[in-house]
Structure formats: structure tokens, C-alpha cells
Amino acid sequence: MRQIISILLENEVGALSRVVGLFSQRGYNIENITAAPTEDKTLSRITILTEGDGSVVERITKQLHKLVNVIKVSSQQDDSVGIVEREILFVKVQAVGHTQREEIKTLCDIFKAQIVDITPELYILQFVDTSFEVDRFLKAVAEQAEVIETVRSGVCGIFRGEHSLHS
Amino acid sequence: MEKLNGAQQVVRVLEDLGVTRIFGYPGAAVTDIYDELYDSKKIVHTLARHEQGAVHMADGYARSTGKVGVSIVTSGPGATNTVTALATAYGDSIPLVLITGQVSTDLIGTDAFQEVDTMGVTRPVVKYSFLCKKPEDIAINIRKAFYIASTGRKGPVVVDIPKNCQNRAYLFDYDNKSDVHIRSYNPTIFGHKGQIKRAVTELLKAKQPVMLIGGGVVQGEASAEVLQIAKSLNLPVVSTLMGISGYPASDPQYLGMLGMHGLYEANETMHNSDLIFAVGTRFADRATNKVSKFCPNATIIHIDVDPASISKTVTANIPIVGDAKTVLTQILTELKEVDGKPNADINLWWDKINVFKQKHCLDFRKKDGIIRPQEVIQTLSKVCHELGINPYVTTDVGQHQMFTAQYFKFEQPRHFITSGGLGTMGLGFPAAIGAQFANPHDCVICISGDGSFQMNMQELAIVKKYKLPVKVFILDNSVLGMVRQFQTVFYHERYSATNLDGNPNFVKLVEAYDLKGIQITDDANLEEDFKKILLDKDNFTLVDVITDTNTKVMPWLRANGSMVDMMLNDEEK
Numbered sequence: 001m002r003q004i005i006s007i008l009l010e011n012e013v014g015a016l017s018r019v020v021g022l023f024s025q026r027g028y029n030i031e032n033i034t035a036a037p038t039e040d041k042t043l044s045r046i047t048i049l050t051e052g053d054g055s056v057v058e059r060i061t062k063q064l065h066k067l068v069n070v071i072k073v074s075s076q077q078d079d080s081v082g083i084v085e086r087e088i089l090f091v092k093v094q095a096v097g098h099t100q101r102e103e104i105k106t107l108c109d110i111f112k113a114q115i116v117d118i119t120p121e122l123y124i125l126q127f128v129d130t131s132f133e134v135d136r137f138l139k140a141v142a143e144q145a146e147v148i149e150t151v152r153s154g155v156c157g158i159f160r161g162e163h164s165l166h167s
Numbered sequence: 168m169e170k171l172n173g174a175q176q177v178v179r180v181l182e183d184l185g186v187t188r189i190f191g192y193p194g195a196a197v198t199d200i201y202d203e204l205y206d207s208k209k210i211v212h213t214l215a216r217h218e219q220g221a222v223h224m225a226d227g228y229a230r231s232t233g234k235v236g237v238s239i240v241t242s243g244p245g246a247t248n249t250v251t252a253l254a255t256a257y258g259d260s261i262p263l264v265l266i267t268g269q270v271s272t273d274l275i276g277t278d279a280f281q282e283v284d285t286m287g288v289t290r291p292v293v294k295y296s297f298l299c300k301k302p303e304d305i306a307i308n309i310r311k312a313f314y315i316a317s318t319g320r321k322g323p324v325v326v327d328i329p330k331n332c333q334n335r336a337y338l339f340d341y342d343n344k345s346d347v348h349i350r351s352y353n354p355t356i357f358g359h360k361g362q363i364k365r366a367v368t369e370l371l372k373a374k375q376p377v378m379l380i381g382g383g384v385v386q387g388e389a390s391a392e393v394l395q396i397a398k399s400l401n402l403p404v405v406s407t408l409m410g411i412s413g414y415p416a417s418d419p420q421y422l423g424m425l426g427m428h429g430l431y432e433a434n435e436t437m438h439n440s441d442l443i444f445a446v447g448t449r450f451a452d453r454a455t456n457k458v459s460k461f462c463p464n465a466t467i468i469h470i471d472v473d474p475a476s477i478s479k480t481v482t483a484n485i486p487i488v489g490d491a492k493t494v495l496t497q498i499l500t501e502l503k504e505v506d507g508k509p510n511a512d513i514n515l516w517w518d519k520i521n522v523f524k525q526k527h528c529l530d531f532r533k534k535d536g537i538i539r540p541q542e543v544i545q546t547l548s549k550v551c552h553e554l555g556i557n558p559y560v561t562t563d564v565g566q567h568q569m570f571t572a573q574y575f576k577f578e579q580p581r582h583f584i585t586s587g588g589l590g591t592m593g594l595g596f597p598a599a600i601g602a603q604f605a606n607p608h609d610c611v612i613c614i615s616g617d618g619s620f621q622m623n624m625q626e627l628a629i630v631k632k633y634k635l636p637v638k639v640f641i642l643d644n645s646v647l648g649m650v651r652q653f654q655t656v657f658y659h660e661r662y663s664a665t666n667l668d669g670n671p672n673f674v675k676l677v678e679a680y681d682l683k684g685i686q687i688t689d690d691a692n693l694e695e696d697f698k699k700i701l702l703d704k705d706n707f708t709l710v711d712v713i714t715d716t717n718t719k720v721m722p723w724l725r726a727n728g729s730m731v732d733m734m735l736n737d738e739e740k
Contacts, residue, residue, distance in 0.1 A: 010351045013298045014286050025291050062475040068295040068315060071351040 194241020258588025383447015
């Protein structure tokens with residue numbers, strides 16, 4: 001089962017490596033991970049996407065919480081209910097000739113993606129949505145044009161409603 | 168504020184934290200600190216002969232006293248040599264602080280001489296680690312290290328100090344403020360009140376309860392409370408390997424160790440119980456056997472200071488996170504409040520347990536011409552008792568360790584020192600040295616094997632130098648007995664790499680250090696021999712006891728079975 005784990009932790013030497021190390025040490029998988037400081041520069045927030053059933057995630061959550069640097073851990077199973085999650089995608093595509101360039105542009109309009117860089121033969125497209133939509137967009141782009149390279153940010157998520165890691 | 172340089176701050180903060188003994192080994196990256204130690208009036212440094220030995224000594228010091236053990240080593244190989252010892256302490260939740268030198272900050276990352284990523288190498292085997300990036304970090308990080316090591320679930324903490332941060336030319340304010348606050352680290356101490364009430368209700372309701380104590384009882388100083396609860400409810404008490412010494416062995420309610428080589432009555436009582444009252448144990452695989460078959464009818468109350476240990480393997484019905492001593496005190500208060508008495512059916516339960524005891528699973532038959540290892544431990548325990556000696560006993564890992572756990576009667580907490588989690592051969596002897604330094608007037612015995620002893624025997628030099636009266640008993644069967652017994656039973660007696668041909672003459676070995684050694688080959692006068700050795704209170708003795716090669720540790724749980732899938736080898740009787 002797909003699970004999103006959010007971690008608020010102190011920005012200390014080795015803090016990120018302890019979090020990542022825990023996953024490898026205990027045999028848990030990281031599908032993707034994002035990390036950045038918060039508005040309080042002494043804190044960082046990490047979002048990890050992992051696979052596992054409820055009991056595995058409970059174990060991971062407890063072990064994460066045990067790390068000395070970690071202030072708060074929260075996990076969310078069902079992305080459609082409790083959490084707003086987004087992923088950013090950049091995709092560099094071949095865009096040669098008027099027809100192809102127009103087709104890609106139309107596709108971007110439909111998906112509300114943006115063209116953020118152009119050369120006479122290339123586009124860089126930017127798309128922000130859930131991982132599921134990112135997959136769909138990528139598939140649609142690939143059908144229109146040759147994809148040169150892609151990069152995805154990994155999931156970044158925030159809980160709906162009053163629930164907050166900072167409270 | 169007083170101005171001190173980095174190296175001075177290291178020594179001063181250790182002094183201010185009450186440290187009186189450090190075990191270590193110098194090297195290029197810590198020479199400034201060693202220069203300051205040279206003048207310290209409060210701290211005595213012991214030079215080990217290997218960094219692993221140094222940290223094991225600090226470990227033995229910590230286990231026997233409850234204080235934080237302190238060790239200091241240099242960068243690179245100094246640091247990597249400590250990894251096994253750190254992992255040993257981590258496995259058994261022992262409070263240690265290890266100070267490691269590091270190459271200067273401008274050299275970090277350049278593959279400098281004796282540079283290793285100490286934080287990275289030690290990360291999976293420590294509770295926490297610090298890198299002091301500037302001199303001003305030193306004092307506060309060492310204070311934090313002590314706080315983290317000695318609170319919550321205890322453990323080893325590393326403080327890595329680059330050479331240039333110790334610089335003698337740079338003086339700066341020494342902050343002697345002693346309170347430490349770490350925003351992200353607040354171990355739970357008090358148990359949840361509702362859970363305490365639920366636990367007490369279940370305890371009083373249970374017809375076949377058992378109390379299971381683990382290392383948390385010893386490390387958490389909760390023995391008195393355990394005894395009080397066991398007495399007030401007439402509970403049988405079973406111990407894990409690490410819980411041994413947490414409950415007086417001579418008490419009739421004590422059933423001994425459970426698990427892989429646990430006693431028949433301990434395992435049967437666990438398996439047939441309807442309630443397990445577990446304190447400070449993590450339900451390790453060696454204790455439970457196959458988790459899915461573990462104690463099928465039992466409700467489990469699990470008290471532990473580490474929330475991650477609760478329901479990690481065995482699912483707890485009533486989890487209580489908190490410090491063992493505090494939570495048990497809360498339970499005692501609640502018991503008083505509800506006027507808790509032993510369950511009316513407890514005597515029927517004791518009748519069953521007494522039948523289990525009739526199995527006499529530890530009985531063994533003597534063999535002609537060769538000493539049985541069980542006999543050595545049993546006699547040693549008996550002699551200590553008769554002489555009124557209450558020794559600190561350390562062991563290494565293997566058959567001798569299990570025999571000690573089974574046959575030696577421990578009456579007081581902290582008196583049994585062994586590597587339960589990591590299972591480190593080589594802990595016993597240096598740990599005995601550490602325990603002897605901490606308890607100079609007490610008897611310290613290291614029970615080892617001929618294999619294990621050779622893993623850290625270089626520390627004999629420390630015994631010689633400080634005239635430590637440690638007693639070493641080697642159960643010398645010329646083989647790696649524990650592995651060999653696996654080979655006997657599961658590998659058709661194919662004894663691959665378990666023969667210790669090439670062993671030294673242990674008596675001559677210690678004589679090279681001007682120490683006393685004797686060999687015993689015959690059990691005719693075992694009691695008298697042991698008495699003589701133990702009464703020689705001021706001198707070290709190594710006792711090389713030649714024992715039977717073919718004796719197996721029994722009982723023995725069958726892999727993937729329940730706690731009662733036990734092999735009881737009757738040929739031992």
C-alpha cells in the first residue's frame with residue numbers, strides 16, 4: 001500500500017542520513033523522498049513515499065520517532081482523503097516544426113502544464129500535480145513527441161484540515 | 168566567564184560531569200586532549216591495548232555501576248576499532264560516551280591521514296553522534312551526549328572532535344551551565360494512567376500470570392519494585408538473558424531464564440500462562456522462538472521506555488511506555504488503591520509450575536575422567552555463596568555464557584554482565600577489568616571460553632599494570648563449543664572450523680605477564696580449588712579448566728517452534 005510519511009526534524013549534522021539509514025537498516029523501501037528547511041531554518045521537513053501495510057508503517061513511524069533529531073512524524077495512507085500531495089515534473093522533449101510544437105502546446109493547455117524553456121528544437125515542460133496525474137501527463141507527452149529526459153521531484157505533502165506537524 | 172581552549176574544555180566538561188575514569192588509546196588526532204588529561208586531578212586514564220578493549224572496559228564500568236562509561240580514541244583506525252564495542256553497548260542499551268578525534272575541519276573530506284567518516288561508520292550502532300564543527304560546540308555536545316546516553320532507552324553516543332577544534336592557542340568562554348535541553352528528544356517517563364489501571368485489572372483477573380523481566384529492569388534500577396509486585400501478587404518470575412540478576416535467584420518465585428536455552432519450567436510457564444506482565448524486554452528472537460506460536464493464550468502487558476520496542480515482534484495488548492521503575496511504582500500505588508490481592512486461583516497455577524520444576528532440566532550426569540562445564544559453574548556459584556562473596560560475573564559468548572546464565576545464582580542487580588543483543592565474543596575480559604576498576608573491593612569473575620578469551624586477551628597488560636584481582640575462569644574444551652553443538656546436531660558431525668588446535672598454554676601465557684595461572688583437569692577437589700582461588704582476594708588468577716568437548720547446552724528450543732518445542736537431552740543426565 002502506498003504511504004506518505006511526513007517528518008519534522010532538527011537540522012543537525014547527519015540528520016537526513018539517519019532517516020535514510022533507518023530505512024535501509026530495517027529493510028524498508030523509499031520510493032521517493034523530498035527534504036528542505038522550513039520557515040524556521042533550524043527545522044527541516046522530509047516527505048517520504050513508501051510501500052507497506054499498516055503495521056509496517058507503524059513500525060517505521062515508531063523507529064523514526066525514536067531518532068533523537070526527529071520532532072514529529074505523521075503518516076497518511078489514503079492520499080485522496082487526508083493529505084494534499086503534489087509532485088513536480090520537468091520533461092525535455094523534441095519539438096521540431098510548427099505542427100509538433102503546436103500539438104505539444106495544446107497538450108500543455110489541456111493538462112495545465114507550462115513550457116518553461118524553448119530552443120528551436122526543444123521544449124522543457126513543467127507539470128505539477130499528484131503522482132498519478134504526473135504519470136498520465138508523461139504518457140500523453142510521450143505519445144506526441146520524443147522525450148529526451150525527465151526529472152521528478154518526489155512527493156511533497158501537507159495534511160488537510162487542522163492536523164499539523166508544527167502544532 | 169573562564170577562557171579555556173578546546174582540549175581543556177573537553178577535560179573540564181568531563182570533570183564537571185563527574186567523570187573519574189576514562190579508558191582510551193591516544194593518537195595524532197587527540198594529542199591535545201591527552202596533554203590536558205596529563206594534568207587532570209579528577210580523571211584517571213587507563214591505557215588499554217586495543218580500542219575495542221578500551222570501550223568494552225568502559226562498558227563493564229557502566230554495566231556494573233549504572234554510570235556513563237567514557238572512552239577516548241583517535242581518528243581513523245582508532246575509531247573503526249571501536250565499532251564492535253559500540254554495537255555491543257547499543258545491543259544491550261548501555262550508557263557510553265565515546266570521544267573520537269577527527270582530522271582538522273579543513274582536511275575533512277580529503278582522505279587525509281587517519282581520516283574516516285566516524286559519524287557514518289558508527290551511525291547504525293549508536294544512539295546518537297555529534298560532530299563538533301567548531302570549538303564552541305565541544306562542551307555543549309559532550310553534555311548533550313551524556314544526557315542522551317543516560318536517559319530513555321540508554322545507549323552509546325559518539326562525539327567526534329576535529330584536531331583543530333582542540334587547538335591550544337584558541338581560548339574561548341567555557342560555559343559551565345549544566346542543564347541540557349534538546350527540543351526533539353523527550354523520553355517518556357510516566358506511564359499512561361488509564362493503561363496502568365487496565366494493567367492492574369488484568370493482573371488481578373489473571374489465573375495463570377507470569378512476570379517477565381528484561382534488561383530494562385537492571386538498567387532501569389527497577390529490581391526492588393519488581394520484587395515487591397511479585398511478592399504482593401505471588402507471581403512467578405521469568406527472566407530474559409539480560410534480565411538475569413534483576414530478581415534474586417534464590418527466591419522460590421524465580422524460575423530462571425527463558426528462551427532458546429532457557430529452563431524447562433520457565434518456558435512451560437510462559438507458554439501456559441494467560442497473562443504475561445513484561446517489563447523492560449524487547450521480545451527478542453532468542454527469547455520468543457517463533458513469534459506466531461508464542462504463548463498462544465496470553466494477554467500481554469508490555470512496559471518499555473522505548474515505544475519502538477512495543478509490538479515490534481510480539482503484539483502487546485496493554486502497551487505502557489515509560490521508565491520501568493516509575494511505571495512499576497505507579498502500578499504498586501494502583502494495587503494499593505484497589506487493595507489488590509493474589510488471584511484466588513494462583514495456587515492451582517503454582518501446582519502446575521511445581522510439576523514443571525520436577526523435570527529438573529538442569530540435572531547432569533558426571534563423566535569419568537573429564538569435567539563437565541555445568542559442574543564448573545555450579546560449583547563456582549556454590550563456593551561464592553558459601554564464602555559470602557557476591558561477585559560481578561562477566562562472560563563472553565558461547566556455551567560458557569549459557570551455562571553461566573543457567574547455573575550461576577545471581578542475587579543482586581548489575582552483577583551479571585554479558586553481551587545479549589550483539590553476542591560479542593571478547594566482551595568478557597575487558598568488561599571484567601572495567602567492572603573491577605569501578606568496584607575495587609569486590610570480587611570480579613570473568614567466565615570465558617578458550618575461543619572467546621583469545622579475542623581480547625591483549626588486555627592482560629592492564630591487569631598486570633594495575634594489579635587487578637580479576638579471576639578468569641576459562642571453560643577450555645579446545646573447540647568453539649556452541650557452533651560445534653550445532654554441527655553435531657544439524658550438520659552430521661561435520662566439524663568445520665570449530666577446532667581450536669593451536670591454542671596457547673593459558674597458564675604460560677599469563678605467566679609471561681607475571682600473572683598467576685593454574686590449570687585444572689580433574690574435578691576431585693573442584694570446590695577446594697575454587698575456594699583457594701577466590702580467597703586469594705588480592706591477586707589475579709587465570710583458571711584454565713579443561714572441560715568435556717561433547718557436552719551440549721540443554722534445554723534447546725527447536726527453531727521455528729513454540730516455547731515448549733524443547734530438546735531435553737537425557738544423555739546429559
